Amino acid sequence: MARVLSGIQPSGDLHLGNYFGAVRNWVSDQERTDAFFCVVDLHALTQSLDPEDLRRQSLDLACVLLAAGIDPEKCTLFLQSHVPSHQQLAWILECSATFGELKRMTQFKDKAGDQEAVRVGLFTYPVLMAADILLYDANEVPVGDDQRQHLELTREIANRFNNRYGQTFVVPTATIPKVGARVMDLQHPERKMSKSVNSPLGTIGILDKPVEIEKKIKKAVTDNDGIVSFDVEAKPGLANLLTLFGACLGEDPEEISKRYERYGDLKKDVAEALIESLRPLQERYQTFSADIPEVLRILHHGALKAREVAEVTYQRAADAVGLVSEA
Ligand code: AQP
Numbered sequence: 001m002a003r004v005l006s007g008i009q010p011s012g013d014l015h016l017g018n019y020f021g022a023v024r025n026w027v028s029d030q031e032r033t034d035a036f037f038c039v040v041d042l043h044a045l046t047q048s049l050d051p052e053d054l055r056r057q058s059l060d061l062a063c064v065l066l067a068a069g070i071d072p073e074k075c076t077l078f079l080q081s082h083v084p085s086h087q088q089l090a091w092i093l094e095c096s097a098t099f100g101e102l103k104r105m106t107q108f109k110d111k112a113g114d115q116e117a118v119r120v121g122l123f124t125y126p127v128l129m130a131a132d133i134l135l136y137d138a139n140e141v142p143v144g145d146d147q148r149q150h151l152e153l154t155r156e157i158a159n160r161f162n163n164r165y166g167q168t169f170v171v172p173t174a175t176i177p178k179v180g181a182r183v184m185d186l187q188h189p190e191r192k193m194s195k196s197v198n199s200p201l202g203t204i205g206i207l208d209k210p211v212e213i214e215k216k217i218k219k220a221v222t223d224n225d226g227i228v229s230f231d232v233e234a235k236p237g238l239a240n241l242l243t244l245f246g247a248c249l250g251e252d253p254e255e256i257s258k259r260y261e262r263y264g265d266l267k268k269d270v271a272e273a274l275i276e277s278l279r280p281l282q283e284r285y286q287t288f289s290a291d292i293p294e295v296l297r298i299l300h301h302g303a304l305k306a307r308e309v310a311e312v313t314y315q316r317a318a319d320a321v322g323l324v325s326e327a
Contacts, residue, residue, distance in 0.1 A: 003170070004033040005138035007040035007080065007129070010057040011047055012195030013205040014064050016274070020180030020247040021144025027069040029142055029175075035075035036136045036306060037065065042080050042087070043129070046111075046122040047196055062295050064206065067285035078302035080132065085310035089131035090124075092317055096164075097127050097157050106149060111196075130154040134317075135310040137170040145181040146192055148174055165320035169313075180247035186220040189236035207282060210275045217241070217271040222263055230254040238263070241270050248273035 006026055008018060029035050041058045049057075058079060070077055080086050102108065105126055112118045121128075133141055133154050141151055151174040158169040183193045187202035194203070204216055222237040230253045232239040242253035245266070249256070260266040288295055319325065 002033045002139045003137050004029045004035040004140045004142065005037075005133050005136040005172075006142050007038045007043070007132055008061065008065075009040050009044045009195070010054065010061040011044045011049065012057065013207065014061065015183075015193050015195060016204045016206065016244060016247075017144060017180075017183035017193040018195070019068070019206050019278075020183055020244070021146075021177065022142060023065065023068050023070075024180075024247075025142045025175070025177055026065075026075075029140070030071060030075040033140065036138070036309070037070055037075060037077050038080045038083075038132065038306070039065070039078075040080045040129075040132065043125055046119055046125050059292060059295060060289065062299060063285055063288040063292075064281075066288045066295065066298070067281045068206075069281075072298045072302060076302045076305045077298060078306045079299050082299065082303035083135075083306045083310050085135055085307070085314040086128065086131050089135055089310075089314050089317055090128040092321055093127050093130050093134075093157055093161070094124055095321075096161055097130070097153070101153060101156070102126060105153070107146065126150045126153050127157070130157050133172050134158055134169045135313045136306075137309070137313060138172045139170060140175045141172050142175045142177075144183075145176055148176065161317070161320075168316050168320045177247075179243060179250075179253060183244065183247075184236060184240040186216055186237075186240065189221060189240045204274065206278055207285060208278075213274050213278075214271045217267050217274070220267065226263070228257050228260040228263065228266060230257040238266075241266060245270045245273055248277045 006022060008022060014023070026035065026037055039058055039061050041054065044054055044057070062077065065077060102123055108123055111122060129150050130153060143151065151172070155171050158171045162168055185191050185193050185197070185199050185202035186204070187199055201216055201219055204213055208216070220237060220241060222241070223235050228238065229235065230239055230242050239253070242257050245256050246253035315325070
């Protein structure tokens with residue numbers, strides 16, 4: 001059975017990109033694989049978050065994942081910080097990855113932007129992500145398109161380590177969905193929808209109320225030529241709406257475009273499809289968020305299972321580089 005690992009940061013409210021790009025696929029992956037999913041709270045420390053917000057968002061994200069259909073009977077769901085091997089392995093891998101490799105990461109360049117004081121953790125975050133993945137001997141990593149480069153780096157690090165120290169890690173492959181791998185901001189369709197970018201009208205949260213979804217889709221930026229067609233380069237706003245529609249219906253966005261002549265009709269149906277797709281999740285969310293002790297119990301159980309696997313891989317890597325095992 002294939003092993004799957006993927007994670008998500010509690011850095012803000014989950015949006016449609018996170019859902020269609022990653023989480024929804026996790027739900028189907030758990031049916032056919034041995035899947036490990038984690039709330040990567042250590043990654044969220046790379047951003048400036050109030051401690052109370054981080055705690056609340058981490059538990060809230062766990063509730064959203066459970067509501068989306070992540071089933072602790074079928075997979076392992078845990079908080080990254082509950083499994084210390086992530087940080088232990090990250091250090092060993094940091095001593096293998098190079099400064100030049102990390103400097104090339106486009107997400108670092110985007111996020112560091114014009115910040116005066118860039119956190120070291122933001123720079124080394126892709127190595128911690130490599131540790132997250134390699135600890136679980138994952139063959140597949142379901143992610144959105146923005147994580148493609150980080151996955152390549154993980155593969156690079158794993159191959160180099162295996163060549164230098166002998167076979168230690170499974171080299172993983174990214175699994176990226178055909179539709180929904182890069183959901184764009186509704187107001188700025190040239191950039192991806194993101195948790196940490198402040199764009200209230202451009203971002204649809206997966207817990208947004210129907211009236212908010214309708215409003216945001218209605219106001220979504222399109223273009224002036226009035227012709228409905230799927231053209232990512234020339235008509236990025238419209239292409240994004242068609243992509244969202246395609247992700248909801250499981251259809252090719254280009255085929256959908258042929259059924260419409262007016263932007264208004266398309267927008268109305270996109271909003272309706274999104275509302276219907278999210279409705280079951282939103283209803284289930286109420287149940288989980290009203291029972292945090294149960295969510296903590298699920299996460300504790302998940303951490304016990306995750307630690308069992310992660311500690312073995314960490315020990316393998318520690319032995320390989322020459323660290324002395326405790327007597
Ligand atoms: N716009 C997107 N379209 C498709 N997939 C996306 N993902 C993120 N944005 C989009 C996928 O969601 C998963 C979890 O992402 P993450 O929490 O690890 O962080 P991220 O990739 O950096 O996503 P965000 O939402 O932009 O968060 P912030 O703003 O905190 O950095 C990943 O599989 C990702 O590919």
